Amino acid sequence: MSLERKDDHDHGGWMKSRELSPVERGYLTVLIWLDKRLRLVDYLEILEDLYYKANLQMPKSHTEQYNLDNKFWYWYPLYALGSFSTIAYVVAAISGALLGFYYSPSTAAAGAEGSATVAYASIDFIMTELNFGFLLRSLHRWSAQVMVAAVFLHMLRVYFTGAYKEPRELNWILGIVLISLTMVFGYSGYILTWDQLAFWAGQIGVEMSLSIPLAGEWVAQLLFGGFSLSQSTLQRFYILHVFFLPFITTTLIAIHIGIVWMQGIAEPH
Amino acid sequence: MAPSDETDEEVRADGTGIVPPDDETPTWGERKARSQGLSRLTYEYFERSRREDQDLRMESSYVERDVLGFPTWPHEMIRNLAITSFFVGMMIFLAATLPPHIGAPANPSQTPAVILPDWYLYWSFGLLKLGPLNPDLAILGGQKLMADRTYGVLANLVVVGFIAIVPFLNKGSARRPVEQPFWAAVGVFGVVFSITIAALSVKNLVPMDPHLLFDLTFLLPPVAGFIAYAVLRTMREGYMFELNRRYYRLRPPK
Ligand code: HEM
Numbered sequence: 001m002s003l004e005r006k007d008d009h010d011h012g013g014w015m016k017s018r019e020l021s022p023v024e025r026g027y028l029t030v031l032i033w034l035d036k037r038l039r040l041v042d043y044l045e046i047l048e049d050l051y052y053k054a055n056l057q058m059p060k061s062h063t064e065q066y067n068l069d070n071k072f073w074y075w076y077p078l079y080a081l082g083s084f085s086t087i088a089y090v091v092a093a094i095s096g097a098l099l100g101f102y103y104s105p106s107t108a109a110a111g112a113e114g115s116a117t118v119a120y121a122s123i124d125f126i127m128t129e130l131n132f133g134f135l136l137r138s139l140h141r142w143s144a145q146v147m148v149a150a151v152f153l154h155m156l157r158v159y160f161t162g163a164y165k166e167p168r169e170l171n172w173i174l175g176i177v178l179i180s181l182t183m184v185f186g187y188s189g190y191i192l193t194w195d196q197l198a199f200w201a202g203q204i205g206v207e208m209s210l211s212i213p214l215a216g217e218w219v220a221q222l223l224f225g226g227f228s229l230s231q232s233t234l235q236r237f238y239i240l241h242v243f244f245l246p247f248i249t250t251t252l253i254a255i256h257i258g259i260v261w262m263q264g265i266a267e268p269h
Numbered sequence: 270m271a272p273s274d275e276t277d278e279e280v281r282a283d284g285t286g287i288v289p290p291d292d293e294t295p296t297w298g299e300r301k302a303r304s305q306g307l308s309r310l311t312y313e314y315f316e317r318s319r320r321e322d323q324d325l326r327m328e329s330s331y332v333e334r335d336v337l338g339f340p341t342w343p344h345e346m347i348r349n350l351a352i353t354s355f356f357v358g359m360m361i362f363l364a365a366t367l368p369p370h371i372g373a374p375a376n377p378s379q380t381p382a383v384i385l386p387d388w389y390l391y392w393s394f395g396l397l398k399l400g401p402l403n404p405d406l407a408i409l410g411g412q413k414l415m416a417d418r419t420y421g422v423l424a425n426l427v428v429v430g431f432i433a434i435v436p437f438l439n440k441g442s443a444r445r446p447v448e449q450p451f452w453a454a455v456g457v458f459g460v461v462f463s464i465t466i467a468a469l470s471v472k473n474l475v476p477m478d479p480h481l482l483f484d485l486t487f488l489l490p491p492v493a494g495f496i497a498y499a500v501l502r503t504m505r506e507g508y509m510f511e512l513n514r515r516y517y518r519l520r521p522p523k
Pocket residue numbers: 078079080081082083085086151154155158163164168171172173174175176178179182253256257260264265266267
């Protein structure tokens with residue numbers, strides 16, 4: 001095998017020999033440049049393969065083949081609940097990122113006169129002074145609520161259509177992890193406002209973790225940064241809410257939907 | 270491959286030269302076949318699984334629908350866009366009409382009368398209030414085996430753990446609730462219980478005698494489950510006849 005380029009690998013010459021529009025030429029140049037370095041072609045093949053398997057080579061479905069009771073598909077809208085959870089998650093992520101520009105997780109006293117903290121005051125600022133701030137917070141709140149509701153209902157849909165059975169057990173368990181993460185997301189966000197309800201809900205959280213057998217004190221210190229609520233509690237929940245949870249949840253949702261892609265939607269029989 | 274014009278090129282012996290594959294060079298398939306231990310097992314299994322796929326494809330009477338599906342663009346994309354805009358619009362509408370509230374600032378020295386998490390955690394909060402069900406043992410002199418709070422936390426773990434192992438408890442090919450009235454009834458029990466236990470967690474806000482509420486919390490779910498079971502059992506006869514005729518006779522369940 002000589003290292004000299006063979007003619008049929010002369011992509012530049014091949015491009016010149018064709019009549020290409022500027023767009024096509026630009027596209028090909030970038031593609032070839034990247035492909036020489038990253039061997040994109042291998043990955044494109046995988047994607048193409050996935051696409052054809054998923055979209056064009058589907059076998060006839062059970063319902064089609066056996067002319068099954070098509071009344072089942074009256075329930076079809078419920079199959080959108082998973083997508084609905086994803087959409088709500090994306091809306092919450094965008095509005096949350098914008099809120100993050102203005103929120104600061106600090107329990108220092110905001111002013112000399114009152115007992116409000118900087119965290120509380122920054123939310124107050126968002127709601128009363130920031131243009132569209134109230135709408136932003138409202139949107140974040142509602143998309144979070146809607147996501148939780150959609151995830152619960154999605155789980156019920158999966159349960160009552162028996163969609164968790166072989167081969168989808170793993171996705172069910174992944175779903176349990178996801179619904180738990182969703183609720184921890186909600187809980188950690190609830191703490192961030194640092195108003196009375198948030199503070200005392202946090203207090204209950206500390207007590208709950210303390211009553212976990214054996215690992216209780218350790219868990220309380222890890223999550224709440226101590227046995228009573230303080231600056232470190234707020235800071236930890238902030239980092240949990242805007243750093244760890246988004247990364248973990250986004251990855252798991254991608255895997256969850258990837259598995260659905262590979263296995264297909266469970267059909268009624 | 271043209272070996273003739275390469276013979277006079279100097280062959281480097283320092284290990285950096287690229288050695289051309291000849292007839293003796295094993296292919297990747299052969300290399301894998303020659304491997305040992307776990308990688309050998311992996312290879313053997315993959316080969317089997319590939320053959321199984323192939324066989325199933327050969328004997329399948331499924332119709333390969335080559336281009337019969339809806340095109341992704343524009344059909345699927347426009348549908349998805351429409352659904353997404355509708356959902357996002359709904360959220361914006363909710364956000365605009367029902368803006369959230371923020372309470373008084375945190376005050377560690379003043380416990381509010383009502384402490385609540387968000388609604389979706391009520392069920393978990395309710396499970397923390399199962400103190401009255403925490404068994405006390407006569408041997409311990411009426412002492413409880415564990416603190417009420419520990420009991421509540423464990424109750425949470427048990428509930429979530431049970432839901433997680435459902436796929437390993439209920440197997441088989443049945444999918445519709447009518448095919449398995451029992452498991453559908455378990456589901457209805459669970460849904461109703463999650464609602465009643467949530468109501469229990471906010472018992473100070475429910476205009477009802479707390480004892481009655483506590484009893485109803487554990488009474489309503491089995492009743493609802495039982496009704497669901499009865500209804501589905503009744504429906505099953507007619508339904509399964511159709512289903513058997515259409516489906517199971519053609520594709521008997523394993
Ligand atoms: C963050 C939360 C979640 C997201 C974003 C999500 C997303 C999705 C999506 C988009 C689908 C495709 C089918 C459909 O939309 O119905 C799906 C299917 C599925 N989900 Fe989820 N899901 C979530 C939580 C859960 C939970 C809590 C469970 C159950 C415990 C679960 C179990 C499943 C299973 C078993 C399937 C396959 C169903 C089938 O093939 O018919 N998921 N999920």
